[in-house]
Amino acid sequence: MKARRAPLSTTATAPLQQMGKAEMERLGAAEVADAVRHFSGVSVKDYGGIGGLKTVSVRSLGAQHTAVSYDGVTVSDCQSGQVDISRFSLDNVSNLTLTIGQSDNIFQTAKMFASAGALSIETTRPDFSSKPFHLSVNLKAGSFGLVNPSLLYSLRLSKRLSLSAYADYLRADGNYRFKMKNGNQLIDSKRNNSDIESYRAEMNLFVTLSQKQELKAKLYLFDSQSGLPGGVIYDNPYAAERLYDRNYFGQVKYENHFSDKWRLQASGKFNYSWNRDYNNESSGITDDHFRQTETYLSTTLWSEPIKGLSFSLAQDFAYNYLSTTLQNCQYPERFTLLTALASHYKSNHFSATASLLNTYITENVRTGDAAPNRKRLSPTISLSWKPFDFGWRFRASYKDIFRSPTFNDLYYLKIGNSNLKPESTRQINVGTAFNTSTLLFFNYLSLSVDGYYNRVKDKIVAVPTMFIWKMMNLGKVETIGTDVNLAGETDLAKNYKLLFTGTYNFMQAEDITDRTSKLWKNQIIYTPKHSGSGSLTLENPYVNVTYNIMYASERYSQAQNISENRIKPYTDHSVSLSHMFKWKKQQSLRIQLDALNLGNKNYEIVRFYPMPGRNYKVSLTYNL
Amino acid sequence: MKMYWYKTTLIALTLTMFSACSNDNDEPDNGLNPIETTAPGAYIVNTGNWDANNASIQWYDLTKATLSSDLYEAANGKKIGDAQDLCVYGSKVYITGSTSAKIEVVSSKNFTILKTIPLSNESGQAITPRYMTATGGNVYFTAYDGTVSKLDTTSLSITGTVQVGGYPEALTNANGKLYVNLSDYNWDSTGKQIAVINLSTFTKVKELDVILNPYDECMTGDDGKVYFVSTGHSDGNPPHTLQCIDPETDEVTSLCTASKIAKKGNKIYFIHSEYSTDDKQIGVYDLETKKTSDFINYSDISNPGSIDVDPVSGDVYISSQLSKALNEVYIYGSDGTFKKKIETGYYTTRVRFRYK
Numbered sequence: 001m002k003a004r005r006a007p008l009s010t011t012a013t014a015p016l017q018q019m020g021k022a023e024m025e026r027l028g029a030a031e032v033a034d035a036v037r038h039f040s041g042v043s044v045k046d047y048g049g050i051g052g053l054k055t056v057s058v059r060s061l062g063a064q065h066t067a068v069s070y071d072g073v074t075v076s077d078c079q080s081g082q083v084d085i086s087r088f089s090l091d092n093v094s095n096l097t098l099t100i101g102q103s104d105n106i107f108q109t110a111k112m113f114a115s116a117g118a119l120s121i122e123t124t125r126p127d128f129s130s131k132p133f134h135l136s137v138n139l140k141a142g143s144f145g146l147v148n149p150s151l152l153y154s155l156r157l158s159k160r161l162s163l164s165a166y167a168d169y170l171r172a173d174g175n176y177r178f179k180m181k182n183g184n185q186l187i188d189s190k191r192n193n194s195d196i197e198s199y200r201a202e203m204n205l206f207v208t209l210s211q212k213q214e215l216k217a218k219l220y221l222f223d224s225q226s227g228l229p230g231g232v233i234y235d236n237p238y239a240a241e242r243l244y245d246r247n248y249f250g251q252v253k254y255e256n257h258f259s260d261k262w263r264l265q266a267s268g269k270f271n272y273s274w275n276r277d278y279n280n281e282s283s284g285i286t287d288d289h290f291r292q293t294e295t296y297l298s299t300t301l302w303s304e305p306i307k308g309l310s311f312s313l314a315q316d317f318a319y320n321y322l323s324t325t326l327q328n329c330q331y332p333e334r335f336t337l338l339t340a341l342a343s344h345y346k347s348n349h350f351s352a353t354a355s356l357l358n359t360y361i362t363e364n365v366r367t368g369d370a371a372p373n374r375k376r377l378s379p380t381i382s383l384s385w386k387p388f389d390f391g392w393r394f395r396a397s398y399k400d401i402f403r404s405p406t407f408n409d410l411y412y413l414k415i416g417n418s419n420l421k422p423e424s425t426r427q428i429n430v431g432t433a434f435n436t437s438t439l440l441f442f443n444y445l446s447l448s449v450d451g452y453y454n455r456v457k458d459k460i461v462a463v464p465t466m467f468i469w470k471m472m473n474l475g476k477v478e479t480i481g482t483d484v485n486l487a488g489e490t491d492l493a494k495n496y497k498l499l500f501t502g503t504y505n506f507m508q509a510e511d512i513t514d515r516t517s518k519l520w521k522n523q524i525i526y527t528p529k530h531s532g533s534g535s536l537t538l539e540n541p542y543v544n545v546t547y548n549i550m551y552a553s554e555r556y557s558q559a560q561n562i563s564e565n566r567i568k569p570y571t572d573h574s575v576s577l578s579h580m581f582k583w584k585k586q587q588s589l590r591i592q593l594d595a596l597n598l599g600n601k602n603y604e605i606v607r608f609y610p611m612p613g614r615n616y617k618v619s620l621t622y623n624l
Numbered sequence: 625m626k627m628y629w630y631k632t633t634l635i636a637l638t639l640t641m642f643s644a645c646s647n648d649n650d651e652p653d654n655g656l657n658p659i660e661t662t663a664p665g666a667y668i669v670n671t672g673n674w675d676a677n678n679a680s681i682q683w684y685d686l687t688k689a690t691l692s693s694d695l696y697e698a699a700n701g702k703k704i705g706d707a708q709d710l711c712v713y714g715s716k717v718y719i720t721g722s723t724s725a726k727i728e729v730v731s732s733k734n735f736t737i738l739k740t741i742p743l744s745n746e747s748g749q750a751i752t753p754r755y756m757t758a759t760g761g762n763v764y765f766t767a768y769d770g771t772v773s774k775l776d777t778t779s780l781s782i783t784g785t786v787q788v789g790g791y792p793e794a795l796t797n798a799n800g801k802l803y804v805n806l807s808d809y810n811w812d813s814t815g816k817q818i819a820v821i822n823l824s825t826f827t828k829v830k831e832l833d834v835i836l837n838p839y840d841e842c843m844t845g846d847d848g849k850v851y852f853v854s855t856g857h858s859d860g861n862p863p864h865t866l867q868c869i870d871p872e873t874d875e876v877t878s879l880c881t882a883s884k885i886a887k888k889g890n891k892i893y894f895i896h897s898e899y900s901t902d903d904k905q906i907g908v909y910d911l912e913t914k915k916t917s918d919f920i921n922y923s924d925i926s927n928p929g930s931i932d933v934d935p936v937s938g939d940v941y942i943s944s945q946l947s948k949a950l951n952e953v954y955i956y957g958s959d960g961t962f963k964k965k966i967e968t969g970y971y972t973t974r975v976r977f978r979y980k
Contacts, residue, residue: 182677184656184701231675234705235742236725238750282749283768283791327811414811414858414899464927464947466883466897467839468858518949558676558970559948608677 010433013353013382014101014397015041015450015483021094021124026499026537026546028576028594030140030148030617032088032096032121037550038533039098040503041450041483042117044085045526047609050146050172051196051226054086058100058117059454060479060509060527061425064403067115071123071218073251073269074111078320078334079292081406087222087247088121089200091138091150092166095122100452100483101399101429102380104346104353107263109298110314110338113357113380116401116425123204126154126164130586135624142594142617144194145173160208167201174227176612178602182234191229191610193239198224212257222247231608244276261304269296288325295319308347314340322407330365330411337361352383361404371410371418376402382429391435395450399427409460409471417471421458428453431483443497445488454479459513477524479509497539504532511559522561526606528552528569546576557607570603572596572611590621658699658734659683659692664936667695667717667976668953670969672706675723679707680969681735684953686934691966695735696728704728709765709794712978713758713777720765725750727765729780732978739780745769755794755840757802760823764802766792772804772821784826788819794842796850799871800824803850805838806831811857818842818852820874834876835865845887846935853882858899866894866909880909880916886933886940888958893919893940895928906931906942920960932975939963943972 009016017039029035033044033054045055045063055063063082068075075083097120102113112118126134133155140148150168157163174194180187200222207215228241251269258264271294279286300314316338323331342355357378363370382397402424410416431450439445459475486502508529510521523529530553537546550572558565578592594617602610664686672679680694681704696704696719705724710717712732719728727741743751752768762783763775768791774784791809795802800823808815817831818838835854842852850869856862866882869875881903882894892909904922909915919940922928929945938958945951951972955963 182702183697232677233675233723234677234703235721235740236705236723236750238725238744238748240749280749281768282745282747282751283770461947464929464945465899466858466864466895466927466929467855468899470899518946558673558678560950562950564678608675 009448009485010391010393010435010446011104011351011384012099012433013104013351013384013395014099014399014429015431015448016100016103017098017485019096024090024093024096025578025590025592026544026576027535027548028546028574028578028592028596028617029090030594030619031090032085032093035090035096036085036098036119038501038503038535038548039096040485040505040533041100041481042098042119043527043531044605046605046611048605048611049174049176049191049194049196049229050144050170051174051194051198051224052086052609053084055082056085056119058098059427059452059481060477060507060524061116061454061456062403064406064423065116065401065425067112067118069112069118069120070220071121071216071251072253073109073267073296073298076271076294076318076320077273077292077406078294079290079322079407081403081408085119087198087200087224087245089150089168089170091136091168092123092152092164092202093121094124096120097122101397101427102353102355102382104344104351104382106310106312106342106344106353106355107265107300107302108312108314109267109300110316110340110357111298111318113314113340113342113355114338114359114378114401115403116399116427123166123202124152124154124164125206126156126162128154128156128162132156136621138619138621140617140619142172143615144176144612145171146617147171162206164204164206165202167199169199171195171197174229176615178610178613180232180602180608180610187232187234189232189237192237193227193241194229196224196226198222198226198245214255216253216255218249218251220247220249220251231606232610233608240281241277241279244274244278246272246274248272263302264300265302266299267297269294271296290325291323293319293321309343309345311343312340314338314342316340320407326413328367328413330368332363332365332370332407332411334361334363334407349386350384352381354381355379357401359402363410365411365418368411369418371405371420374404374422376422378402392432393434394432395430397427397429399425401425405460405471412471415462415469415471420460420471421473423460423473424457426455426457441490443489443491446486448483448485450483452479452481452483454481454509474513475511476513477509478512479507481505481507481509492538495541499537499539500535502532502534504530506530519559522559523556525557525559526555528555542579544576544578546578548574548576552605567604567607570601571599572601572603573598586623588623590619590623592619592621593617594619656699656701658736659695660734661685661692661695661732661978662687664977664979666932666934666941667710667712667974667978668966668968668972669707669710669974669976670951671708671971671973673970676970677703677705678970679704679721681707681710681719682968684966684975686937689964691968694969696730699730699735700737708753709755710974710976711756711758711763712976713763716777718756718758718763718765718775720753720756722752722754722768725752727753727775741775741780741782743767754792755842757795757797759797764795764797766795766804768792768809772802772819774826786821786826786828788821788828790815790817792819793838794840794852796842796844796852797823798844798848798850798869801829801871803832803842803852803869803871805840805842805852807839808837808857816854818869818876830874832869832874832876834867835862835878838867841885843885843887846889851879851885851887851892853885855883860898860901860903863898863903864896866892879911879914882909884929884931886931888933888935888938891958893931893933895922895931895942897922897928920956920962924962925954929971930973930975932977933958934977936977936979941975943968943975945971 068083136152148170154164249271298316304310318336337360380399384395402422405420433448435446456477458473484504574596600614668682683692795804802821804819864883
């Protein structure tokens with residue numbers, strides 16, 4: 001079973017990492033956040049527990065600068081600007097791709113050009129080469145009352161029509177024991193109000209209209225209810241806040257390969273999100289409702305007039321609307337027009353990608369002032385050069401992009417500021433990537449080293465004034481870093497294979513807003529200077545064993561780098577055991593056992609949100 | 625079965641270097657080291673950031689002009705959580721922890737805990753205490769469940785509760801009554817009264833109509849009158865206004881625009897800072913002449929957040945609530961001459977003087 005990273009990561013002009021289903025299983029990942037943690041240059045902000053909020057941030061730029069796409073269309077939240085990746089199950093995912101900077105695949109929506117980094121989630125496309133249907137039934141169970149059955153069914157209806165359907169249910173109590181110290185005092189307690197119950201369902205339709213045309217349609221549903229335990233507050237364990245989330249969307253994608261030289265793709269999506277924040281405190285009950293809709297259309301035309309030189313023109317339109325039950329809701333609506341012109345050149349020794357994105361945003365509100373119209377041009381250029389005939393490349397890239405202020409930044413109660421400018425980022429990356437299948441005893445070995453320099457300007461931060469906070473463009477951050485990625489595979493003996501991966505990240509992200517401030521050149525909040533991960537898998541005919549490790553050095557829970565704000569470094573070790581039983585007619589049963597956080601330390605990623613100690617999971621997958 | 629051990633060892637060794645990096649041996653605790661707080665001095669109350677458990681209380685020794693570290697942590701080996709208000713009464717110091725849902729009673733000598741009083745209602749919900757005032761052997765505190773409670777300072781137990789409604793904030797006592805700010809916490813323009821509680825019956829006797837949103841300033845001056853500030857919705861309409869109540873007649877009069885106040889004799893030192901306008905001033909209101917004058921330049925201090933005056937020397941202490949960094953307190957003479965700047969903790973909101 002080959003589980004190496006695809007060679008795309010070596011030939012890419014900007015850092016790109018991919019993970020296929022086999023590797024996800026090998027690493028023991030149960031949800032998207034688990035898998036993403038193994039990518040380098042990325043941090044997952046985790047509030048602990050099964051139902052907790054988890055967001056992805058590329059190179060400490062923040063979750064709002066990282067796009068998340070699901071089968072080619074971005075998932076967006078105009079209210080908070082960040083995507084909670086804990087809602088995506090891995091059971092029907094076949095591929096995860098992380099791009100830092102700009103991807104070389106220019107046949108994409110314009111929105112995919114519009115972020116500093118992007119995480120692409122691709123679901124399984126059914127393969128009917130051996131039989132006309134597939135069934136996969138999975139059951140996960142684990143500590144803290146976790147039960148998660150799921151079902152994936154695909155069926156070929158005719159030569160041109162096939163469908164796949166996915167459904168899952170997840171519940172957990174989530175109230176794990178934890179230990180935390182307040183000076184000399186040991187807090188030995190249990191999280192409370194951490195339960196979660198969610199339903200997920202997805203249906204995909206694949207239509208082959210002709211030899212050149214294809215249509216894909218998707219319907220998606222997500223419904224969850226969870227308790228919000230909040231952070232640990234000294235001497236007060238009371239927590240009663242509940243969160244209800246409902247998300248429904250439908251997306252359609254049409255692709256036409258006119259010829260070898262011309263292609264067209266068009267997508268449309270409608271998204272409806274509703275959430276309810278309920279709290280019952282001694283001061284009374286608060287019950288806030290939020291509703292967002294998005295209508296999205298995109299078309300991309302691609303052409304390769306000369307072999308190796310291709311162009312694309314992408315045009316996106318998005319309409320976003322937010323309504324809340326909060327006081328003085330302004331009911332903002334936003335019209336976004338994105339146009340991306342890109343070109344890609346590829347030869348045996350050299351490849352380059354250049355793109356120019358034009359963004360135009362206009363907003364309306366029912367009451368108060370709307371943000372002024374915004375128009376910006378964002379360029380990107382990246383190159384890759386292979387000097388020799390074997391797999392060793394050098395790469396360099398530059399990307400200038402921004403993120404718009406979210407509806408919260410602009411219009412939330414009194415704190416919002418409709419005059420906010422976008423937060424802009426400039427990234428420079430220089431690196432080298434090497435891969436080989438012929439070195440020493442390795443079946444496969446790849447190594448990449450990238451050095452980068454990022455600058456964030458007009459960072460949107462909340463600034464306190466007398467009695468009220470205000471959102472302002474007041475931050476400047478300068479980041480210098482290095483990402484090292486290693487992956488390899490070797491045969492130890494017949495039927496015994498060893499696979500390993502390792503990442504190391506150095507990241508110095510400093511606040512350079514005000515030279516006279518106490519925060520000058522302080523490492524920004526929650527950003528470790530050193531972090532890394534590793535995995536070692538032994539495949540054999542009996543039981544496959546994987547050992548995983550994750551490490552982060554000290555970091556600070558507040559902006560000022562003083563000892564009282566320091567969070568200890570942590571190491572998270574885990575072990576996975578798995579075996580697949582196979583029968584005739586392609587039936588199989590895969591059993592996996594995970595022992596997570598072997599060190600049993602309640603480390604914190606976000607201060608006062610302790611992670612669960614040692615816990616276990618078992619997963620059974622039956623495939624037909 | 626041939627095992628290539630050297631390959632395995634090489635790779636395993638490379639990867640174990642990650643696990644060697646963490647050293648979880650905490651430094652051994654040094655034991656408790658209470659700081660003796662000899663009067664005269666001032667307690668600097670650092671309320672702490674939201675949900676960050678980083679409140680602290682420091683002691684500024686007025687004789688030596690030195691500032692201590694966190695008194696609570698030094699005496700008790702742990703951090704307090706959050707500290708909303710601090711009240712010195714008799715030989716004890718009382719501190720309300722709003723999000724920690726408790727009242728801490730500590731010794732005024734060295735801040736060792738005498739009693740920690742957790743606050744919850746019959747349904748087991750945490751109660752959020754806010755501000756305090758003390759008189760007649762009791763400390764009275766407001767809470768967000770709309771109550772004012774009476775804490776007996778001898779038994780250190782709660783002996784009574786009165787419902788005043790709404791979100792009561794700062795309060796004070798004068799002429800045998802409690803005057804309680806009923807704030808407009810929800811910004812729905814319903815919070816514009818002061819509740820009056822008769823101390824002998826411990827019942828609410830009336831509500832006084834005042835300017836919208838009386839909030840965190842409510843004090844009894846050395847002249848026996850009640851001075852409080854209403855902050856409206858911070859949009860300049862109404863502006864932040866200092867008002868006075870005569871506790872004999874319960875008549876309310878407006879004095880001048882102000883956001884935070886401190887009184888000594890005929891002078892009320894104030895910070896005025898409106899959110900929606902450029903009205904910013906650090907000045908003095910003279911109760912005799914009824915005129916306002918500048919005290920220092922507003923721009924000399926970054927985000928001035930609180931003002932207090934030494935009742936003996938007349939020195940004025942103004943906090944600089946720096947965003948995300950440790951705050952500072954600027955000390956001025958009564959004539960406005962700059963004396964000293966000290967670095968305090970997170971979100972400094974009050975300075976309480978102790979001369980005994």
